[in-house]
Amino acid sequence: MAPTAELIRYNETDGEPIGRPAGAAVEPAPMAGLDGDLSEEVLDAYSEAVVRVAERVGPSVVNIQVTHRSRRGPRYEAQGGGSGVVIAPDGYVMTNSHVVHRASALAVTLADGRELPAEPVGEDPETDIAVIRINAPGLVAARMGDSAKLKVGQLVIAIGNPFGFQATVTAGVVSAVGRTLQGMAGRAIEDMIQTDAALNPGNSGGPLVDSHGRVVGINTAIIQYAQGICFAIPINTAIWVAGQLITNGRVQRAYLGIKGESRPLHRRLVRAYGLEREAGVEALEVSPGGPAEAAGLRLGDVIVRLSGTPVATVTDLHRLLTRAAIGAAVPVHVLRGTELVELTVTLGEIPRE
Numbered sequence: 242m243a244p245t246a247e248l249i250r251y252n253e254t255d256g257e258p259i260g261r262p263a264g265a266a267v268e269p270a271p272m273a274g275l276d277g278d279l280s281e282e283v284l285d286a287y288s289e290a291v292v293r294v295a296e297r298v299g300p301s302v303v304n305i306q307v308t309h310r311s312r313r314g315p316r317y318e319a320q321g322g323g324s325g326v327v328i329a330p331d332g333y334v335m336t337n338s339h340v341v342h343r344a345s346a347l348a349v350t351l352a353d354g355r356e357l358p359a360e361p362v363g364e365d366p367e368t369d370i371a372v373i374r375i376n377a378p379g380l381v382a383a384r385m386g387d388s389a390k391l392k393v394g395q396l397v398i399a400i401g402n403p404f405g406f407q408a409t410v411t412a413g414v415v416s417a418v419g420r421t422l423q424g425m426a427g428r429a430i431e432d433m434i435q436t437d438a439a440l441n442p443g444n445s446g447g448p449l450v451d452s453h454g455r456v457v458g459i460n461t462a463i464i465q466y467a468q469g470i471c472f473a474i475p476i477n478t479a480i481w482v483a484g485q486l487i488t489n490g491r492v493q494r495a496y497l498g499i500k501g502e503s504r505p506l507h508r509r510l511v512r513a514y515g516l517e518r519e520a521g522v523e524a525l526e527v528s529p530g531g532p533a534e535a536a537g538l539r540l541g542d543v544i545v546r547l548s549g550t551p552v553a554t555v556t557d558l559h560r561l562l563t564r565a566a567i568g569a570a571v572p573v574h575v576l577r578g579t580e581l582v583e584l585t586v587t588l589g590e591i592p593r594e
Contacts, residue, residue, distance in 0.1 A: 287396075290396065290452045291398055291410065291412050293454065294398045294450055294451075294452060294453075294454045295398065295400065295408075295410045297454035298326075298383055298398075298400055298448060298450050298454050298456070299352055299400060299408050299410075300351075300352045300353070300381040301326050301327045301352075301381050301382060301383035301448075302324060302325070302326055302327075302352060302383075302400045302401065302402075302408060302447055302448060303324065303325045303326070303327065303334060303349045303350060303351055303352070303375075304322065304324060304325075304349065304350040304402040304407055305322055305323050305324065305325050305334075305336055305340060305341065305347065305348070305349055305359070305373070305446065306320070306321075306322050306347070306348040306349075306350070307320070307321040307322055307323070307340065307341060307344045307346075307347060308320060308321075308344060308345050308346040308347075309321065309343060309344060309345060310345035321340070322340070322402070322443060323336060323337060323340030323341075323401075323402070323443060323444075323445040323446040323447075324336065324340075324400075324401035324402045324443065324444055324445060324446045324447030324460070325340075325349070325373070325446045325447070326383050326446075326447060326448040326456060326459070327380050327381060327382050327383060328372075328382055328383065328385070328480075328483060329382050330380045330381070330382050331380075332374045332375045332376055332377065332380060333362065333372055333373075333374055333483070333487060334349065334359070334372065334373050334374065334375060335370065335371070335372055335446070335459060335479060335483055336370075336371050336372075336373065336445075336446030336459075337369050337370065337371060337445045337446040337459065337461055338364040338365055338366045338368075338369045338370060338371040339366075339369055339445065339461075340371065340445050340446045341361060341364060341371045341373060342364060342366070342371075344361070346358075347359040347360070347361065347373055349373070349375050350407070351377070351380075352407075352408060355377060357375045357376070357377050358375070359373045359374065359375045360373060360374050360375075361373050362374050362486055362487060362490065363485075363486030363487070363489070363490045363491055363492075364486070365482050365485070365486060365491070365492045366424065367424055367428045367430075367492065367494070368424060368430055368474060368478055368479070368482050368492075369424055369430065369461050369462075369474060370459065370474060370478075370479050370482040370483060370486070371446075371486070372483050372486045372487060383448060383450075383454075383455075383456050384454060384455045384456065385455060385456050385476055385480060386450075386451055386453070386455030386456055386457040386476055387455075387457070387476075387477065388432070388434065388457045388458060388475035388476045388477045388478075389475075389477055391415050391418050391434060391451075391457055391475075392415065392418075393414075393415050393416070393417060393418060394414050394415060395414060395415045395451065395452075396412065396413075396414060396451070396452045397412070397413060397414065397415055397434075397436055397438055397449050397450065397451060397452075397457065397458075398410060398411070398412045398438065398449070398450045398451075398452075399411045399412075399413075399436070399438040399439070399440060399444060399447060399448075399449050399450075399460055399471075399473075400447055400448055400450065401440070401443060401444035401445075401446070401447025401448075401460060402443045402444070402447070403440070403441035403442060403443040403444045404441060404442060404443050406443070409444075411438045411439040411440070412438055413436050413437040413438030413439070413469075414436065414437060414438075415434060415435070415436055416435040416436055416437050416469070416470070417434075417435040418432065418434055418435070419431075419432055419433075420432075420433040420434070420435050420472065421433065421556065422461075422462065422472055428559050429556045429559065430474065430478075431478075431556075431560060432475050432477075432478065433472050433473065433474065433475065434449065434457070434458045434472065434473040434474075434475055435470065435471070435472055436449065436458075436471050436472070436473060437469035437470070437471065438471065439469075439471070440460050440462075440463050440471040441463070444460050445460060445461060445462075446459060446460065446461075447459070447460050448460070449473040456476050457473075457475070457476050458473030458474055458475055458476055458479075459473055459474045459476065459479050460472075460473045461473060461474050481564075493567060493590055493591075494562060494563055494567075494590070494591050495562045495563075495565040495566065495567050495569070495588035495589065495590065495591075496531075496532070496562060496588070496589060496590070496591045497531070497532055497533045497538075497558070497562070497573075497586060497588070498527065498528035498530075498531020498532050498533045498534060498589065499524045499525075499526060499527050499528065499531070499533045499538065500524075500525050500526035500528075501522040501523055501524050501525055501526075501544070501555060501558070502522065502523060502525060502555065503520050503521070503522055503523075503553060503554045503555060504520060504521065504522075504523045504543060505519060505520050506518075506519050506520055506521055506543070506545070506576065510576060510579060514576075514581045516545055516551070517551040518545070518551045518552070518553035519553075520553040520554065521543040521544055521545040521552060521553060521575075521576060522543065522544045522552055522553075522554065522555055522557070522558055523541065523542070523543045523544075524538060524539070524540055524541065524542050524543075524544070525540070526540070527539065527540055531589065532586050532587055532588055532589045533586060535586075535587070536573070536584045536585060536586040536587070537584055538573070538575065538584055538586070539577065541577075542575040542576070542577050542582075543575055543576040543577075544558070544573060544574070544575050545574050545575065545576055545581075546572070546573070546574035547561050547562075547571060547572075547573055547574075548561065548565070548571045548572060549572065562588070565588055566588070567588055567589065567590045568587065568588065568589075569587070569588050570585050570586070570587045570588075571585070571586055571588060572584070572585055573585070573586050
């Protein structure tokens with residue numbers, strides 16, 4: 242015959258039963274969050290956080306209408322759109338490059354219903370960030386956060402205009418950080434934020450916000466046919482790019498003047514020269530008149546270090562060159578056959594198209 246269940250008290254420190262009678266069935270220790278009142282408090286706190294953020298950030302989120310001119314005339318002009326966030330009270334708005342790319346006309350609808358023309362300031366397809374500007378009084382700039390402090394599992398809220406529905410709010414968590422996503426221009430965008438906060442067409446360019454109402458990312462992409470896999474550009478990257486666009490109209494990046502690909506290195510060479518990685522970037526093409534050619538870099542050379550930092554992939558090179566000073570003379574170590582050669586390259590600026 243099965244033993245009769247009796248009420249057992251539990252030690253609050255370790256959850257072990259106190260004074261359990263011999264043979265008595267042990268009820269599971271109560272768990273925080275299963276109590277009805279406590280569950281309601283947690284849900285209320287979650288709801289209040291989302292509501293508070295929506296009220297605080299909503300006035301800074303705008304809807305962007307885009308017109309693309311057709312060669313066949315105004316009748317065939319294409320219409321598009323996305324979202325943006327006001328980053329300065331003097332009218333600067335941050336959005337995605339792919340939202341405003343090659344636009345012939347831009348218009349912005351504010352949260353209070355005002356419709357205004359907008360002018361492009363600059364865009365950077367490499368990171369999918371663009372800045373446009375509007376002229377209006379009473380603009381509310383969003384507060385910027387620090388994407389480097391994001392943690393997996395942290396609550397985030399996305400605000401935007403999916404399918405034209407103004408000021409739509411979705412909530413989720415940071416699913417992962419440090420993701421790499423291929424950008425429009427072919428370069429990898431580093432440190433991307435992955436979230437399950439629902440994004441749809443029209444959310445692009447809108448802010449991803451933490452529970453304190455600080456912008457931590459700019460929503461940019463979803464993976465088709467995958468549920469809950471969405472990405473945002475980290476705000477630390479976006480702020481740096483926006484500063485460059487506002488100051489120069491473009492992002493100035495250093496370049497070597499090569500086309501290359503990652504290739505594995507022979508282990509004997511790795512051991513012989515004390516290399517940190519077992520791969521490097523082989524120069525498949527050296528641009529005539531470019532910085533690499535001027536420094537003596539040859540076709541087939543394998544770059545293993547740039548400015549003393551190990552290089553194993555093209556992404557490594559891009560990462561190091563993105564914020565390197567144009568005009569700086571930097572050491573580049575290459576494997577030329579079985580010989581390790583040090584060159585000094587004076588970095589140039591990527592030629593404008």
